[in-house]
Amino acid sequence: MCGIVGYFGNREAAPLLIEGLSKLEYRGYDSAGVAIIENGEIEVTKCKGRLKNLENKLEESPIHGMVGIGHTRWATHGQPSDVNSHPHSNKEQTISVVHNGIIENYIELREWLTSEGYEFKSQTDTEVIPNLVDYFYEGDLLKAVIKATKKMEGSYAIGVIAKNEPDKLVAVRKDSPLIVGIGKEESFIASDIPAVLAQTRDVYLLEDREFVILTKEGVKIVDSNENAIEKEVYKVTWDADAAEKGGYEHFMLKEIHEQPKAIKDTMTSRIVKGQPIKLDDITITKEEIKKLNKVYIVACGTAYHAGVVGKYVIEKLARIPVEVDIASEFKYRDPIIDENSLMIIISQSGETADTMSALRLAKEKGARVIAVTNVVGSTASREADDVLYTWAGPEIAVASTKAYVTQLIAMYIIALFFAQNKETVSNEKLEEIKEEMLALPEKVEKAFECKEAIEKMTAETVNEKDMFFLGRGLDYAVALEGSLKLKEISYIHSEAYAAGELKHGPIALIEEGTVVVALGTQEELFDKTVSNVQEVVSRGAKVYAIAKEGHREVEKTANSAIYVPRVMDLLAPVVTVIPLQLFSYYMSIAKGCDVDKPRNLAKSVTVE
Numbered sequence: 001m002c003g004i005v006g007y008f009g010n011r012e013a014a015p016l017l018i019e020g021l022s023k024l025e026y027r028g029y030d031s032a033g034v035a036i037i038e039n040g041e042i043e044v045t046k047c048k049g050r051l052k053n054l055e056n057k058l059e060e061s062p063i064h065g066m067v068g069i070g071h072t073r074w075a076t077h078g079q080p081s082d083v084n085s086h087p088h089s090n091k092e093q094t095i096s097v098v099h100n101g102i103i104e105n106y107i108e109l110r111e112w113l114t115s116e117g118y119e120f121k122s123q124t125d126t127e128v129i130p131n132l133v134d135y136f137y138e139g140d141l142l143k144a145v146i147k148a149t150k151k152m153e154g155s156y157a158i159g160v161i162a163k164n165e166p167d168k169l170v171a172v173r174k175d176s177p178l179i180v181g182i183g184k185e186e187s188f189i190a191s192d193i194p195a196v197l198a199q200t201r202d203v204y205l206l207e208d209r210e211f212v213i214l215t216k217e218g219v220k221i222v223d224s225n226e227n228a229i230e231k232e233v234y235k236v237t238w239d240a241d242a243a244e245k246g247g248y249e250h251f252m253l254k255e256i257h258e259q260p261k262a263i264k265d266t267m268t269s270r271i272v273k274g275q276p277i278k279l280d281d282i283t284i285t286k287e288e289i290k291k292l293n294k295v296y297i298v299a300c301g302t303a304y305h306a307g308v309v310g311k312y313v314i315e316k317l318a319r320i321p322v323e324v325d326i327a328s329e330f331k332y333r334d335p336i337i338d339e340n341s342l343m344i345i346i347s348q349s350g351e352t353a354d355t356m357s358a359l360r361l362a363k364e365k366g367a368r369v370i371a372v373t374n375v376v377g378s379t380a381s382r383e384a385d386d387v388l389y390t391w392a393g394p395e396i397a398v399a400s401t402k403a404y405v406t407q408l409i410a411m412y413i414i415a416l417f418f419a420q421n422k423e424t425v426s427n428e429k430l431e432e433i434k435e436e437m438l439a440l441p442e443k444v445e446k447a448f449e450c451k452e453a454i455e456k457m458t459a460e461t462v463n464e465k466d467m468f469f470l471g472r473g474l475d476y477a478v479a480l481e482g483s484l485k486l487k488e489i490s491y492i493h494s495e496a497y498a499a500g501e502l503k504h505g506p507i508a509l510i511e512e513g514t515v516v517v518a519l520g521t522q523e524e525l526f527d528k529t530v531s532n533v534q535e536v537v538s539r540g541a542k543v544y545a546i547a548k549e550g551h552r553e554v555e556k557t558a559n560s561a562i563y564v565p566r567v568m569d570l571l572a573p574v575v576t577v578i579p580l581q582l583f584s585y586y587m588s589i590a591k592g593c594d595v596d597k598p599r600n601l602a603k604s605v606t607v608e
């Protein structure tokens with residue numbers, strides 16, 4: 001979590017740092033701050049709350065200088081407050097640091113530094129870093145940072161400036177993302193590419209423990225022995241507009257509407273009519289696929305929900321047993337995983353700490369790992385054996401939408417690829433599925449036509465405190481996602497249940513007027529779902545059914561019906577999720593919530 005930026009050049013640093021931070025607010029927005037070298041002194045301005053507060057403060061008392069660092073925070077250690085905001089400095093304010101990650105041994109380091117006469121003001125783990133750097137500082141900032149990092153355990157991406165070396169910015173990463181932007185006579189550091197994209201498209205994607213030094217001479221990258229490292233420049237090809245709202249009121253709405261394109265891009269060159277599926281980035285062989293005894297899909301949040309769909313489709317098409325796990329639980333249950341197991345991790349950001357821990361555990365046990373991720377150069381993409389990129393483009397809203405549908409597409413692609421190699425599905429069937437997949441962008445476009453019905457549903461349910469989402473089979477997997485979306489951006493409590501499970505307990509919660517969203521897009525299970533709907537209707541529930549076009553009989557049971565375009569059951573999650581995304585979006589607006597930046601959340605959860 002948290003976003004860091006840094007600037008070295010010959011322009012005013014403050015506006016550039018603010019601009020960069022505005023593109024990183026999705027990583028956290030509890031507080032923000034900058035440290036800039038002005039007339040040989042480090043000047044720090046920081047405060048609790050959104051970036052706007054920092055901007056106002058800087059307008060009142062500007063800082064002028066051409067070297068600086070900035071931070072937007074998602075609180076881990078220490079509540080959101082001015083004093084806990086970054087940058088953090090040593091007492092004399094000769095060293096300032098911005099940090100994304102967690103220093104796990106900070107208590108021990110703090111005690112030791114305190115015994116050496118250092119003083120601490122905040123409750124953060126980060127504050128040990130400037131003090132450690134100060135402890136080791138003997139006139140060379142790089143050397144001091146290298147020594148300090150040797151003492152630090154945990155994860156970090158840090159940017160450091162020093163009063164005594166005003167013409168230098170040093171940065172390094174370990175298990176937290178960091179990129180370097182290369183401009184003309186200027187350079188940048190940032191947690192993510194959108195932060196520098198308005199200034200440059202040339203970036204270095206840093207690896208763990210690569211130290212970067214920004215000076216007048218340009219960008220230098222060295223290892224911990226100060227040996228120079230040559231790196232390839234990565235040219236960003238996607239449009240800067242992809243990270244802007246482009247006329248939409250919120251990123252979330254824009255990203256919902258980008259789904260047809262994102263789906264198409266994710267299928268391009270992988271799903272081609274009449275041709276076998278070829279996955280250039282996946283090196284697993286036919287023999288290895290045939291030998292697989294188990295697939296583990298591991299992920300968090302929305303990505304986990306895509307994994308639940310993955311389990312259904314891989315088992316159905318490729319006939320390989322699949323376990324789907326919440327990443328934070330996976331490693332603590334001592335999973336039975338070996339060289340004949342495959343792990344698929346799903347992570348939009350490719351940085352989620354729990355998911356990365358699962359990946360590392362699987363590799364330790366000799367399993368092969370495929371990463372399904374949306375971020376080129378992310379930790380997941382670098383550490384996995386194979387990568388299947390979802391080409392959703394940057395997803396800025398905290399609530400995941402286009403990343404989810406492209407993760408679904410990735411699950412279908414992998415399932416079909418395995419089925420093709422294991423010959424568990426006939427060529428005719430494979431072709432039929434592929435053809436329907438190729439029609440999905442159009443179907444999703446059509447699914448947006450439910451907008452009015454969803455706005456009406458929102459108006460009718462805006463005062464509800466609790467809701468239920470029900471479904472069977474793949475509808476249950478989508479119900480999980482619909483429920484999460486509603487909770488995270490409208491703060492309405494909701495539960496998703498497998499429709500058949502309801503009568504084993506939760507039905508006790510159904511009373512007159514309880515809102516139930518029932519998903520009934522799975523033809524084979526339709527009648528059973530309708531029976532479950534009847535069970536809740538007869539106990540007073542107000543039911544909104546989501547069904548495929550043509551299934552008008554749901555209107556006899558449900559109070560209201562919303563229709564999605566007809567697609568084969570297997571692919572239905574891609575269209576079924578659309579009304580649920582829109583419902584959470586309109587509900588969030590109706591309740592006056594912050595759609596793109598819901599309370600207590602951050603886009604990328606890089607702490608366990």
Ligand code: M6R
Pocket residue numbers: 300301302303304346347348349350351352355398399400401488603604605
């Ligand atoms: O970047 P990741 O896909 O690994 O993130 C996983 C979850 O944190 C994420 O999907 C989260 O649940 C979203 N806020 C849901 O909208």
